[in-house]
Amino acid sequence: MPFSSRALALLLVHAIASVAACGDSTSRRSDSGTHDAESSRDAASDAPDPRPDAEPEPARDGGTEPTPDGGGGARRRLIGARWSLPVGPAEDYRCILLTLTEPIFIRGFYPVAPEGTHHTVLSVNPTPREPDGERACSGLENGEQMIYGSGVGTRPLELPPGIAVRVDAGQQLFLSLHLFNTNRRAPLSGETGIDVVMADAAEVREEAEAILAGTVAIFIPPRVTDYAVTGRCTQRRNQRLLGLMPHMHQYAVHQRVVLERAGSSPRVLFDAEYTFDDQQYTVFDPPIEMRAGDVLRVTCTYDNPTGMPVTFGESSNQEMCFAGLYRVPASPDGVVCTD
Numbered sequence: 001m002p003f004s005s006r007a008l009a010l011l012l013v014h015a016i017a018s019v020a021a022c023g024d025s026t027s028r029r030s031d032s033g034t035h036d037a038e039s040s041r042d043a044a045s046d047a048p049d050p051r052p053d054a055e056p057e058p059a060r061d062g063g064t065e066p067t068p069d070g071g072g073g074a075r076r077r078l079i080g081a082r083w084s085l086p087v088g089p090a091e092d093y094r095c096i097l098l099t100l101t102e103p104i105f106i107r108g109f110y111p112v113a114p115e116g117t118h119h120t121v122l123s124v125n126p127t128p129r130e131p132d133g134e135r136a137c138s139g140l141e142n143g144e145q146m147i148y149g150s151g152v153g154t155r156p157l158e159l160p161p162g163i164a165v166r167v168d169a170g171q172q173l174f175l176s177l178h179l180f181n182t183n184r185r186a187p188l189s190g191e192t193g194i195d196v197v198m199a200d201a202a203e204v205r206e207e208a209e210a211i212l213a214g215t216v217a218i219f220i221p222p223r224v225t226d227y228a229v230t231g232r233c234t235q236r237r238n239q240r241l242l243g244l245m246p247h248m249h250q251y252a253v254h255q256r257v258v259l260e261r262a263g264s265s266p267r268v269l270f271d272a273e274y275t276f277d278d279q280q281y282t283v284f285d286p287p288i289e290m291r292a293g294d295v296l297r298v299t300c301t302y303d304n305p306t307g308m309p310v311t312f313g314e315s316s317n318q319e320m321c322f323a324g325l326y327r328v329p330a331s332p333d334g335v336v337c338t339d
Helices: 005-017
Strands: 075-085 090-099 104-112 117-125 133-136 145-150 163-167 172-181 188-198 209-215 224-234 239-247 252-260 267-273 282-290 295-304 321-328
Touching: 075 090, 075 104, 075 172, 104 117, 104 145, 117 188, 145 163, 145 209, 172 188, 209 295, 224 321, 239 252, 239 267, 252 321, 267 282, 295 321
Parallel strands: none
Antiparallel strands: 075 188, 090 133, 090 172, 104 163, 104 188, 117 145, 117 172, 209 224, 209 321, 224 295, 239 282, 239 321, 252 267, 252 295
């Protein structure tokens, strides 16, 4: 079932608190595929960085690339912030809030993500919950409805003609930044944000939504390879899938996303090796038809060479298993869809 951001946070608190009472039902990949992780342990992980002595490679700044359609719209900075981190390993989470004074329709997203940007999540609250500005926060804080997300190396995303993400006047944008400096010799600073290309209201035929499909039930034992965890997202209504982007962390090596429908053969939508430094959207042209009751099965595979288990969490030293989806028409399904 879909979770709101608040429900997800409560779920994570409960999972972390109850680790000692839970059994581990994640599993390795078998010769015939993967087994579901319908219930597994979740805990705060003390696992070390799998590359503790590696220097960070500069993340690509999505704001430097031209629009995929060759132009066609003026870009503007929607929201962002400057930041600084001390000598690594250092990690920080910042949240930026901005209430709109006029409605906007977004047809293109351009992540501005210099070195040190782990990921961004842009969401929205129907009404402001607190004053606009910037503050420290946790990596699990988001608004009620997600509208965009990016990871390391994510390139710009343009929605198909006639489709846009709508944010109304009086709604509050909520940008969550996860920042990470692995450089043990120098501090790091930069400016991270989201640039957008707007659409005229008259051009928009359908409104799109963004949502994360996958699982928070992650427990990866020490010293394993090809360890698979699977989550499910059941469609609540008929929609079309415009695109997806895998999002995992540094232990992840592969993701597979399969659409399952009663009476039909499973359809593989995505099946590729995963690189933390190159998280890209796959756009479907034409879009994929999804019906109410269909199931998206998201399988994430990991290598854990350390002597500690790895569990779900927002830190780079923990793991996630999500496919970021863009669907139309938009629905009030929150931030995360996990059965």
